[in-house]
Amino acid sequence: MRAWHFTEMPYPNLPPIESLSTMRVSLPNKLFDPKIGADLYNRYLDEYMIADDLGLDMLCNEHHQTATCIDVCAPLTAAILARQTSKGQICILGNPIANRGDPIRIAEEMAMIDCISRGRLEVGFVRGVPYEIFAANSNPTETVERLWEGIDLVTKAWSPVDEPFNFEGKFTHRRAINLWPRPYQTPHPAIWITGSSDLENIKRAAARGFVFATFLQPHTKVKWMFDGYRSAYQDMGLPGGGGTAYMPLVYTADSEEEAEKGARELTWYLNAKTEPQYRNPPGYVPVDFNVNALKGTFTGRTDAMRAKSMEFLKEEGVMVYGTPDSVAKQLKRLYDLVGGFDHLLMMQQAGWLDHARTVKSMSLFAKEVFPQIKDLPRTKPLNTKAAAE
């Protein structure tokens, strides 16, 4: 079991949330104070370095035009950490390849960071959540096609060639591709994909030997997704050998009371509101999902989550909090409930959770929880053919 520290790098210094109609896309940027922003960026990066010192791995992502995440460029974060750390793995989860529009630039940046880190990079590719459509102005009906065209092109571009090659696809045209540098790892870094409901997409990723990650979902749903992954996994010789990854909100403290207070700070992330038009742009989900939306039977994850209590979320495995032994017990329970998993991704900082409490929680986790779970076995594929080989 590998354990990864994560924060979305929020900017919580906002007017009262009740007075805002949205925290994403159209919340005016005049509310961003660059002096506060500077402090926050440097603090969050310090916390990643502390994670590395503690023996945890480092996970980052990117979002745009939102107070929930001021990390607008995961490659920048990964590059800073590549240079400033030396032990842990660095995972970008993920490059919004469907929205960024330039897979070749992504391929180059990943190769460069992989070299600087001497092979500690893991590369995620994501479609991006619905609200990201607006900052990128990508066509919401094309994101899945763009994602896979981009992944195929990046993996080809990472390969050694004798001469430049062309690519004239639906979304990208280049006439002389010949990447300098190439990635440090062979054949290239591990690739991660995220998802929450599209079983076809999950199985497609599994068949390519990618890692599959999902976030903040009830454990029954996580098991369903992980079973789907395991039934389709093929070992394609990538570093790390694929696997499943799950992210809950995680807070560890000396007492249950302290743990509950810290965990409550993390729920800021679940309560972040977004105007309705940003949550489901037309064609982002398939027609039958939208038929249910018209009937009022599809509300998406966050509406359902927002209404629940912390106890309920803890029971579901969306939140993990308590004393170190309690956290270890919750994680082992989760491990059993979902048929095992390989990467624990921990949102250990969110909203107003300050530096001192974040570091305390991270340290307690690293010193007293991680030793109890790190030997949980890597999970096996369900398909017997792969298991037999």
Added chain:
Amino acid sequence: MSGSGNVQMIKAGGLSIEVERRGAGRPLLLLASEEQLESGSSFVDELAKKFEVIMPSPPGFGTSERPDWMGNPDDLSYIMLDVIDVLGLKDVTLVGFSLGGWIAAEMAVKNTTKISKLVLVDAYGVKIGGPYDRDIMDIWTDHPSKVVTAKWANPENGKRDFSTMNDDQLTVVARNMESFARFCWSPYMHNPNLRQRLHRVTVPTLFIWGEKDGITAPSYGEAYSKLVPGAKFVKIANAGHYPHLEATDAFMSALNGFIN
């Protein structure tokens, strides 16, 4: 399709295209708005007394096929011209509403040999201003309640009760929304090349515009009409983006004066 006409699937441009036909007389090709509310409205029955009203659903709308390569209204216009050929139509009065108007304009700059008159009603399709100007209200980034107030002079007219629709009808609604976004997302609601081509429209052309249209304002419509040689521009009071639905009598009066 919610109307009372005869609905058939035909093959046009290699694609399976749904066509509804109502009435008898000279052909009037009616290209509906993206929401396809026209077919269920009484003004079509009135038109059907003097014309054969032919309402094809463009690829991606209604039950018409949508191939992956179909990218924008420029692409759609070729298939709609194919429909005219396949049905053997001549002397066509072409009337387009909103997105249907944009498609009609794209058809007219290509080939008007079988088209004798053009009517564009609160149509999308061109950009009038500069890079920082919002010529057309952004219906996908603005809050849905703001879109309703901009679209309808009386928002009550815009209420749709999805609970009374069956799954087939809801599938059409959801697919229409998806196709509309797929074809019109970026450049937003216009073809940057269309305004350079509108000089080729040599058939008599009428622009009809709702005075209270907050999505495509009358000033936009008027500037659009000036790009088509000899085109007339008329406003309908007490109506928003769909004057044919909100002020049907005044609309029909303006339309009949031109097409009869």
